[in-house]
Amino acid sequence: MTLRLADVQVGTELPERTFPVTRADLVRYAGASGDFNPIHWNQRVATSVGLPDVIAHGMFTMALAGRAVSDWTGDPGALVEYNVRFGRPVVVPDDDAGAEVTVRGKVGALLEDGGVRVDLTVTAGGEKVLSLARAIVRLA
Template identity: 55%
Template structure:
């Protein structure tokens, strides 16, 4: 997995930007997530979502899907992680919404790549900013209307 977290010379995490450092148009570092079947099984166990469309090819095909798909909430969580790495922690997220557009298909062997990019679109009162995310698997947008409200330091 590729990490876009900024680190200082000694490997320590660089502090999150402050409200005065952020303006509309600022791009967050792009983040790539490699997702494999093992990740889906782990997420199923952690979340309690044991639907076999997330780990069994036959069950996915019987449900009318082209193959095994990632959990929507896993995809949503990966997208949010892009913001939490930029801010320095999950406690900065004050609001989050997305629309699920297309499922992330995960091959039997190997991995699929989910790519997340973000841009600050608005400064709000109370030291908050809105970040719009673009979430793709290959050329396909898998989440749309993905917006995160972030409480800045």
């Protein structure tokens, strides 16, 4: 079902989404994106440059939050603008569980042009990983 503008108001909350992230996901994302930087798959390299372990691609983390918004609208084409600042990396341990990225969102404003600003909070391991994460959606 596609979300309609009449269904939202300032303060409307998106359903919380939690996405598992494993090392296998990072390898698949590297293949799709062409970003084979070894900090995203090789623990030795990651720790040698001062990271605690392998980290998820920032754009992969950003994509998960974008997915939460487009799933909420029911229409991927409704997402017309999206901005984040990368705050902290998502550390992905080499185990079956991996990491979890949790996305929460709330309608922050109804815009004069009919858009809806969605303010996002994106965390992993209890830490905010994306800052100033905001999406603009256009709803029918």
